[in-house]
Amino acid sequence: MEVVDYNLYTKEHEWVNIEDGIATVGISDYAQEALGDITFVELPKAGDEVEQFEEFASVESVKAANDIFSPISGKVIEVNKNLDSDPGLINRSAYEKGWIAKIKISDPEETSNLMTAEEYLKFLESIG
Amino acid sequence: MTATQETLKQTPLYSEHIGLNARIVPFGGWEMPVQYEGILAEYGHTRKAVTLFDTCHMGEFIVTGDCIANGLNEIVTMSIADMPVNSCRYGMMLNEHGGVIDDLIVFRQEKEKWFIVVNGATTAKDAAHFRKHLRQPEAFKDISASIGKIDVQGPLSLEILKKYVPGIGKLAYYTFAHFDLLGERVLISRTGYTGELGYEIYSSSRTVVPIWRELLKNKEVKPAGLGARDMLRLEAGYSLYGHELNEDITPLEAGLSKFTDFTKNFIGKEALLKQKESGPRRTLAGFISDTRRAPRQDQKIYAAGGEAIGLVTSGTFSPFRQKGIGLGFVLPGCAQKGATIYFAEDKNAAKITGKFFYQNDSLKKTTT
Numbered sequence: 001m002e003v004v005d006y007n008l009y010t011k012e013h014e015w016v017n018i019e020d021g022i023a024t025v026g027i028s029d030y031a032q033e034a035l036g037d038i039t040f041v042e043l044p045k046a047g048d049e050v051e052q053f054e055e056f057a058s059v060e061s062v063k064a065a066n067d068i069f070s071p072i073s074g075k076v077i078e079v080n081k082n083l084d085s086d087p088g089l090i091n092r093s094a095y096e097k098g099w100i101a102k103i104k105i106s107d108p109e110e111t112s113n114l115m116t117a118e119e120y121l122k123f124l125e126s127i128g
Numbered sequence: 129m130t131a132t133q134e135t136l137k138q139t140p141l142y143s144e145h146i147g148l149n150a151r152i153v154p155f156g157g158w159e160m161p162v163q164y165e166g167i168l169a170e171y172g173h174t175r176k177a178v179t180l181f182d183t184c185h186m187g188e189f190i191v192t193g194d195c196i197a198n199g200l201n202e203i204v205t206m207s208i209a210d211m212p213v214n215s216c217r218y219g220m221m222l223n224e225h226g227g228v229i230d231d232l233i234v235f236r237q238e239k240e241k242w243f244i245v246v247n248g249a250t251t252a253k254d255a256a257h258f259r260k261h262l263r264q265p266e267a268f269k270d271i272s273a274s275i276g277k278i279d280v281q282g283p284l285s286l287e288i289l290k291k292y293v294p295g296i297g298k299l300a301y302y303t304f305a306h307f308d309l310l311g312e313r314v315l316i317s318r319t320g321y322t323g324e325l326g327y328e329i330y331s332s333s334r335t336v337v338p339i340w341r342e343l344l345k346n347k348e349v350k351p352a353g354l355g356a357r358d359m360l361r362l363e364a365g366y367s368l369y370g371h372e373l374n375e376d377i378t379p380l381e382a383g384l385s386k387f388t389d390f391t392k393n394f395i396g397k398e399a400l401l402k403q404k405e406s407g408p409r410r411t412l413a414g415f416i417s418d419t420r421r422a423p424r425q426d427q428k429i430y431a432a433g434g435e436a437i438g439l440v441t442s443g444t445f446s447p448f449r450q451k452g453i454g455l456g457f458v459l460p461g462c463a464q465k466g467a468t469i470y471f472a473e474d475k476n477a478a479k480i481t482g483k484f485f486y487q488n489d490s491l492k493k494t495t496t
Contacts, residue, residue: 036163036355037166037168039168039445040445042421060420060422062167062359062445063167063355065422065424087420
């Protein structure tokens with residue numbers, strides 16, 4: 001299980017990477033492994049306004065359906081269309097090819113509600 | 129005591145699964161492997177090569193004697209008196225109300241010796257039903273604990289098994305024979321739960337570990353768990369007890385009338401005849417989602433007009449269809465093929481297609 005140090009994380013196992021006010025969002029390697037083979041991703045739509053920690057997408061695996069919560073507030077500007085035909089990208093590349101959406105962030109201070117990689121690793125250890 | 133506090137049983141292959149890094153889950157009172165390398169990979173390997181399933185949890189009974197005299201004929205729904213020796217037949221046992229106590233396969237080993245295979249979770253209940261209704265209680269034996277069972281499923285299953293049992297090619301679909309395998313006399317039937325060419329090996333519970341290990345020495349053979357098994361059986365349109373079948377569901381409702389023989393007497397027949405007159409309360413529908421979204425058990429099914437017409441009993445993503453597929457009971461008259469229905473609260477559109485989502489001619493083809 002991998003936790004890359006260039007992302008921020010949530011307790012719901014989403015990751016976010018912010019560059020020039022644009023947040024790229026996905027689910028962590030821990031999350032994809034816990035879910036098992038992912039078979040369907042319900043993507044948000046470009047233009048959707050999303051709120052931090054509110055449901056904005058869902059991921060289905062061979063085991064269950066799971067809601068995905070936005071790590072940050074803002075406006076969805078792009079979604080990863082490749083996930084429509086190949087949702088397994090999340091299993092194979094959770095932090096790169098398996099990104100879910102890009103969000104133009106509305107409040108940079110919200111990052112203080114997120115965990116650093118180090119904090120997320122400690123969090124994972126604490127949940128066993 | 130709740131189910132989770134009960135001591136779960138382990139099959140003789142349990143430590144093999146641990147050694148293969150399987151993820152273990154409780155299933156019908158047993159600790160069973162749900163997956164090894166991954167459900168989709170195991171599914172794919174079964175469809176294109178060959179996989180092994182640990183099915184030691186299933187129950188096996190022996191009934192001896194004339195099936196009409198001892199009452200066996202009336203316990204099961206299908207005709208068995210006409211079965212040739214070395215054939216097997218699928219059917220059910222019902223309660224007086226026509227509800228399904230279990231689905232099962234009867235093997236005719238000798239003219240007056242019957243080998244009966246039932247579900248693992250229902251074995252004790254089934255045994256009690258047999259003991260109660262057989263006219264000669266001494267004719268019944270529950271041999272589940274002494275039997276090991278491995279399912280060998282997939283297009284390469286024949287090629288692999290031939291290396292060990294050269295005569296196996298002669299087995300036609302739903303027949304069986306006894307063969308020598310690793311120094312033991314085992315029963316092998318050409319049956320399965322995946323929709324692929326496949327076999328089931330019944331050995332002693334001692335020999336099942338060496339057989340499992342030996343078969344896995346072949347590079348074409350991989351283990352597969354319950355997750356892949358459920359996906360495979362659902363694509364093939366097979367009912368799963370506890371989902372499409374239970375004591376409140378009749379074979380008429382479950383779409384299994386062809387496994388009932390109304391020319392003989394059987395427990396539950398009167399109730400089924402009444403239901404034939406009054407019409408079934410619901411009917412099983414198979415449907416394909418418009419998207420990759422899979423229906424899930426207990427989700428509601430809605431008609432085009434928005435009214436709730438039923439419940440999902442099983443659902444999965446179908447790799448073959450590249451869509452979600454499901455089975456569910458709907459009100460009579462609501463299961464016409466081609467009709468659009470909706471599943472779950474967010475009303476995902478799906479089309480009723482019938483339950484055979486996947487069919488492969490190799491399942492029943494003649495082999496040598």
